[in-house]
Amino acid sequence: MTSAYRALRFTSFAERGAWMRAAADLIETEVDEVAQIVTLEMGKPIGQAKSETLKCARIMRFYASNAEGFLAYEPLDDPSSVNASRAGTRYEPLGVVLAVMPWNYPLWQVVRFAAPALMAGNTGLLKHASNVPQSALYLDSLFKRAGFPAGAFQTLLIGSAQVEAVLNDERVRAVTLTGSEAAGRSVASIAGHNIKKAVLELGGSDPFIIMPTANLEKAVTTAVTARTQNNGQSCIAGKRFIIHADVYDQFARLFTQKMEALVLGDPSDLATQVGPLATESGRSDLAELVNDAKLQGATILTRGSIPDGPGWFYPPTVITDLHDGMRLVLEEAFGPVATLYRAESREEAVRIANQTTFGLSSSIWTTDQGDEDYFVDTLDVGAVFINGMTVSYPELPFGGIKDSGYGRELAAAGIREFCNLKTIWNA
């Protein structure tokens, strides 16, 4: 047990809650300066960087208020059934938790781990993505300035090759990774070898299904936002648009028009809706996926190539006539590239939706109760959003199945992931 963990573990929920609220107050006060760091480091439009910053304050206050209730002792209703006078379970922190985090929401991804982990009495070690060191250092300073004991939350400025050594260290008790499938496989196997708890939040290629009874105008507007927010680099973005044949042509036309109308440019300009991608390699990976589909006969409804000029821009792109064998059908497009699929029935829509190895979230658009029930029952995903796009809320569990990972973040489930559920039996 490290000294920082010993110090934090035996503080009260009230003390930790006061520090967490102080962190929320600080980040809110500093929103303009913090958002600039985020936009400079990874290219997100400045308005979205501000929203992300403020959402961090929200989750901090959420766990400051709710952690004690989520982790309260749970007595067995009938202790005599186990020959006890009293019996029940309590949640205790695990210790030092390593967080390996991505650059796409450089504040939110970290805070949605740190707020519940610290409120539970764990300490956090952050290995952030190498391209967002200023965001990582800001968070390190934030929790210290808010009053958390020294060592309660620390940023390690290390590369991915050093993760193994940290995870092998016996003082580290668990790991959470948000990132790519490859990173997840590597970290999960090291954690498995060490018999340490792991939570994995990996990639996604979420289906966005539109049925004939949907409010089409709302579905189209939301589809554009779902595909292009964060410059298209969101795990829970709607990426594959599966449209019933009755409304396919209309949806494709309106959606393509709106994708074309988005303002591309400098992310620090408030008028910009889509900025550059975060890395040059991210842009070439995306361009390769699109080129592979083009070569195999896909139809580009708009754009579909790297523009001339400086910056790692990739323009909002719409592609249709996809078929099995194209990489874009099965792999994650991490940028503003939308693929459209025509489905003759809800059964076909689900077959297309479930055909990838991912299972993060989904969005379905219908006002028919039978369709709604069918999709909720049959989609192999961690969440179904009906007539809205997928959003992460502190109040709702978040996470995927299949190659999108395992474990849950947020809500009560999220704070319990890094706790020891201790059973108490008393004669």
Ligand code: NAP
């Ligand atoms: P990434 O390359 O996997 O990087 C994520 C983090 O893992 C970084 O800190 C990275 O460090 C580290 N890392 C990479 N390879 C590693 C390895 N072999 N061992 C240990 N650590 C390793 O992912 P990304 O490109 O930043 O993020 C994009 C991916 O994250 C997408 O697939 C997206 O869908 C997914 N994502 C999922 C969620 C979710 O909640 N499910 C949320 C956001 C993003 P370095 O930067 O030093 O390489």
